[in-house]
Amino acid sequence: MVTALTRVFGVHNIALAEDAVQDTFCRALEVWKFRGVPENPSAWLMATAKNRAIDILRRERTARTFAPELGRLLESEWTLTTVVEECFGANEMKDDLLRMMFSCCNPRLPEEAQVALILNILCGFSVSEVSGAFVSTRAAIEKRIVRAKKLLAASKTLFDVASVAEFSARLPSVHRALYLLFTEGYHGASAEKAVRVELCREAMRLTAVLLEHPLGRTPVTYALAALTSLHAARLPTRVDAFGDLSALVDQDRSQWDQGLVAEGLKFLELSATGAELSEYHIDAAIASMHARALRLEDTDWGAIVSLYDTLMTIRPSPIIALNRAIAVAQHEGPDRGLMEIHSIADSTRLATYPFYFAACGELELRRGRREAAREHFRAALALARNEMERRFLDRRLNACT
């Protein structure tokens, strides 16, 4: 709704659009108190927002300038209503969503601010919900969002999704932001919950919107869609019946969402064209190896190790090196795995990552060195970022005795 209103008001009037949405919402609640909630509340809200937009445009036509690209069409009473109607139509709404998505991914904004802005404007998360998603204080997030909106408003026009060159240039930032949004939900460091399905779902919804646009439908977007679907398929088992984190090796594979697996594999196939091999391709391919293995022992660890090797050449990072080492351990045993862990080049960056120590603990335990394993799990426990991680590591620690 904010995106459609911003489209007619112009991006510099984003605050006005947000006020109008707030106002629409308040009015709706007042009326519903007396008349009950209508059968289709969102359609009702849309219609109300549309009328509100027309009111505001009429009233403030002389005082403000609205969307410059719609310019004169909004000035004439003959075209005003039609233009607004169009902006609220289903297809236009999707385009508006894309325009806003690309506008949010302005390279002049830090990546975290881009994701915060997407959550706030496109996903309708309140500031406190966004700060919950980022494990940050409300004040800090509010500042970040306000600053980002100022930059957005200063640009006067929304991103032009019709320009092929600009679209392709901005697309990688959009991919990155959607990927971060997804992983924040999947591996997030939230204080209360280790998995926030709603963030994953939003990332998947926006990726689907991207796939509907002819310019957005690239092999890399397909790879991103594959990777999110394949990971999301495992969401039902990432947390067990007690709300505790569950390791990949312990997961009940019959609970994986086979519909999402099939969809993910289809996306992966569609992504396999063109010359570009992105990190999302590899990430999706690794996820597909797990998804295909109906039993843990069916996993092709050798193939996974070589996929990690490729990933290390595209996007080297200590976390990926750690995951690679774990795959090596599955493939060639804990001794080799530990050697790989100890040879990670930039391991100081892992010094605060609880799962680095957890991995060391796991492998020591497998080698039968219980005392060393305990040490590692204790170190991991001290670094745990939420209650779920704490309970998970506590269980592993107890497994050493």
Next chain:
Amino acid sequence: MSEFTYLFRGRETTASPEQMQKTMEKWVAWFKELGAKGHIKDPGHPLEHTGKVVKGKQKIVNDGPYAEAKDVVGGYTVIEATDILQAVELSKGCPILEVGGSVEVRPIQKFNL
């Protein structure tokens, strides 16, 4: 059965969207209950919080009403009850009372000719 009007005064001015939604749901539940017992004659409407006040022989038009938020009539409903005691009793379930508002219960004057 006699008819009564409920005039709802007062509104929440500092509620979060989540709180407002909860309040709305309470209202819907309250209306549903009244309706199920056959007390709703006309659910009525919420009123905008501002408007115009026309006054005196000179018909002076002012913006208004400029009362405090707690005194502004925010909506009305027409109900049916056996007597004012029952109408008052029924009004006690109104969620507006939980947020510092009030319900004014007024019998509607009717002449059966």
